[in-house]
Amino acid sequence: MKRKHFLAASAAIAGSAVATPALAQSVTLPFDNGERALAAFPQKRQLIVLSSRPVQLETPAHVFDAGEFTPNDEFFVRWHLPDVPTHIDPSAFRVNVHGAVATPVTFGLDDLRSNFEAVEVNAVLECAGNSRGFSSPRVPGGQWANGAMGNAKWRGARLRDVLAKAKVGTGAVQVRFQGAERPALPTTPQFLKSLDLAVAVNPNVILAYQMNGSDLPVLNGYPLRLIVPGYFGTYWVKALTDIEVLTEPDQNYWMKTAYRVPNTPNYSVAPTDTGFATVPLTNLTVRSFITNFTDGAAIGAGRKTIRGIAFDGGTGIRSVEISSDGGTTWRPTDLGPDLGKFSFRRWTATFDAQAGQRYVIASRAVSNAGEGQVQRWNPSGYARNAVDNVSVSVNS
Amino acid sequence: MSAPNNGRRGLMVTIGVLCIAGALAAAAPAAQTPVSIKLPPQSVNFREAPGVELAHKDCLTCHSAEYVLSQPALSKTAWTNEVTKMRVAYGASIPDIDSDAIIAYLVAQNPVPAK
Helix, strand or coil, rough: CCHHHHHHHHHCCCCCCCCCCCCCCECCCCCCCCEEEEEEEECCCEECCCCCCCEEEEHHHHHHHHCCCCCCHHCEEECCCCCCCECCCCCCCCCEEECCCCCCCEHHHHHHHCCEEEEEEEEEEEECCHHHHCCCCCCCCCCCCCCEEEEEEEEEEHHHHHHHHEEEEECCCCEEEEEEECCCCCCCCEEEHHHHHHHCCCCCCCCEECCCECCCCHCCCCCCEEECCCCCCHCCCEEEEEEECCCCCCHHHHHHHCCCCEHHHHCCCCCCCCCCCCEECCCCEEEEEEECCCCCEEEEEEEEEEEEEEEECCCEEEEEEEECCCCCCEEEEECCCCCCCCEEEEEEEEEEECCEEEEEEEEEECCCCEEEEECCCCCCCCCCCCCCCEEEECCC | CCCCHHHHHHHHHHHHHHHHHHHHHCCCCCCCEECCCCCCCCCCCCCCCCCCHHHHHHHHCCCCCCCHHHCCCCCCHHHHHHHHHHHCCCCCCCHHHHHHHHHHHHHHCCCCCCC
């Protein structure tokens, strides 16, 4: 009864099934309580609705089979606070640089476009809680499947060039960022994220005013977003308005309490463990996905291509292997073009599908740092990168 | 450096600048007109169960009902921790007198009984 009630609500949010028979109204993610509405938010195609306030939208799995870059109108959305910017005047937009600097400065978008070298980086943006819904045992939090990730070509000005104009002072240790999102209550912490200074001045860290050759969608942080290649999305502050150089490590809630993982191997603990120390989550973990078969699919017999993507936290992909026997034996795949060490990397392989058989297909990637995909569990469901099985049956 | 995807005119302008200034070229002229979007209203309701009026009053200020509805079945301890997090970490104005009733509601609305 309760589930039926929810499904009815899902249909209601996306409109009438009679009026738009071609569009599905809901989707069921492959874990308990995985029913979700599908809806087209502004500047977006139909995406999976995790929550409408704050806006959180998941990219459907089929999008990752279409190419290495995730289209802007299908790119996932994750805001932290309920009041997100919905009206932006780009000519009035400013970002302030202040704190432990010799000269506080304010930049408009034209300044950033015209007075700084424009650089491009291909980089994966992945939510720390991507795939949280697969945690076993389950954990509270945003119940994403695998679609809280995307790869884009980001273009903008280097953060370090912007900081250089303000002249970072001696004693600076971190740089703190804030965007235009705001809480509903004055008692809710503002959303602030900080990078160690050594990370902030890495030449790959940019203030992006373009994504895949176009303005960013409003829901992805138009007109300016911090891009931290190799780091989880929590640091990629959207609608960036404020850059503050700090002389002490940031103690704000989003650094000191949230987005932390156990200070243990693989950030992993047993569900019964308590009292462990924690550290801020930083780099993406190495992952691979099969993109052209869905779990439970029925396929025709014959030689089949298996396609997928892989990425890691910034060293690049050394190898991807596949298994078609549930992980008993593994063999290499062919890697696609190298689009940069922060990008999705395509891979392909073939296997012979025998009529009437059932196959459990899996992929596993190894990064250039030698890291592989591991089983882990932590109470926030962060940084999941387990090997996933995709079961297919071959028609007789 | 790839060509910005701003149409033929933008492409030609960019190429012209590239010839002169190389890597210091400005990007294609970007739109400077204000951009507005309209977000859909919250249209998903909490499940009916005793205490649902408290969920409406105390939860929807900051997040929509899907946030609760999409959670797995959680134990009373886990829901208590969530309510505490909302009050302590996120400053939700949930009166003490409401806490136990909200926790009871959240347990009752679990999609299936928690294991």
